[in-house]
Amino acid sequence: MINEKLIEQQLQRFFNDKPHSGELLDFYEEVKADLTESASKKLANDSELSEEQAVNLAADQMGDLSPAIALISQTNDSVTELAESMDEQTNDLPELLEINAGFGEIFLSQSVDEEIHIHQKISPTDNSLKMKTIETPDKVSISIPKPSWLKYLTPLRHPKSKLYVEIPDSFTGTTVIDGDSSSIQVNAINVSGELSISLNSGIVKLNQVKANISNIQISSGQLTASQVQANKINVNGNSGTVNIDNSQAIFNVKVNSGVIKAHFISGSGAFATHSGSIKTSWQDVTDDIKLTTQSGTIDSQLPMLQNFDFKLSAESGTVKLKNRQATYDLRAQGAAMGQTVDAETNASFAITAMAKSGTIKIS
Structure with a gap:
């Protein structure tokens, strides 16, 4: 059994004294237990180590606890607000607006004037989490660093960041938003430039957005898009859900x-x-x-007043084409069902649906 006094001596490097109450006491006891367990394992695995040496090695591997202690010691309502405005002295706007957030929520909306406005709220107060902005004639970069894992050790004390960015309707450049574990919301913007979003995990929401090209990359998460108008909408996701509603574009999802x-x-x-x-x-x-789809279902409803050339196939499954006037080609090893006749006029466009294993339903 590790001598408790050796553990407490190491903890005094970070805690001036043993806390008497509150979250800091819980954190003290948690660190004490972890340090004791780690030192015990080192002592058991190396018979040449003394108890003091094992405790010293375990403490060194834990790293600096000071940032976590400072964070826990602050009050819950501690909030810092930072604000900046770009292009106050000139009407020139950059060609690239780059936003890189290691965590937190990002809100992109329309500016009421011809400037780019940036505003951040962080809680609790922590200088290491404040946004950093770099402005050049061609580029504006906004970055929020990713918190250390120490800042997430204590429940209900997780750091929070809300970044608000407003761009004018005259902005013709490219907006790139890159989030690690974040929530990204783009609301009510009308710009002629390109919008590109990359998210590791979290939620992306687009509402009332008009942009030239929208590229969205989601590793794991959810995309919700409503009332979006774009020349192109490109979505690439590893796992998750994509919901698009009342939108217009050339889609590649x-x-x-x-x-x-x-x-x-x-x-x-x-x-x-x-x-x-x-x-x-x-x-x-x-x-x-x-x-x-390789394995799944396809269900598509098309405008009744338009004629199409249907090319539908399922290697293992069912193909259904209902109530259409169309030229069509149905292929399925399972079953093919439809109430169709050759169209009186040439089809306007081709509808191709392929399922290696699954069901196709077109109406």
């Missing part, structure tokens, strides 16, 4: 494992999953559509 739902959309493009389902309903189709 790929999710390795997950669900794609697109309702009341207009335009054209491709939707694909490796393992999952695809459900789309179209208000207007302006070019060819391709729907693909």
Whole structure:
């Protein structure tokens, strides 16, 4: 059994004295238990170590506890607010707006004037979590560092950050948002530039967005897009859910494992999953559509007043084409069902749906 006095001597490097109450006492006891367990294992694995040497090695491996202690010692309502405005002295806007957040929430919206406004709220107060901005004639960079794991040790004391960025409607440059474990919300913007979003894990929400090209990369998380108008919308996800509603674009949506739902959309493009389902309903189709899944279901509703060339196939499953006037090609090893006749006029666009194992339903 490790001598308790040796453990307490090491803890005095960070704690001036043993706390008497509150969260800091809980943290003290937690660190004390971890240090004792680590020192005991070192002593058991190396017979040449003394108790003091084992405790010293274990304490050195824990690193600096001071930032975590300072964070816990602050009050819950400690909030720091930072604000900056770009281009106050000139009407020139940058070609690139770059936002990189190691954590927290990001809000992008329209500016009421011709400036880029930046505002951050962080809680508790911690200088290491404050945003950093770099402005050059061609580029504005905003970064929020990722917190150390020590700041997450104590429940209810997790650091929080909310970053608000406002861009003017005259902004024609590219906006790049990169988040690690974050929530990204883009609301009510109308710009002619490109919008690109990359998120490791979390939620992306787009609402009332008009942009030239929207590129969205999600490793693990959820995308919700409503009332989005773009020349192109490119979505690439590893796992998660994509919900697109009442939007218009050339779509290119790929999710390795997950669900794609697109309702009341207009335009054209491709939707694909490796393992999952695809459900789309179209208000207007302006070019060819391709729907693909390796293992899952495809369900698509098309405008009744438009004629299409259907190419539907399922290696193992069922293909259903209902109530359409169309030229079509149905192929399935399982079953093919449909009430179709050759169209009186040539089809406007091609609808291709392929499922290696699953069900295809087109109506």
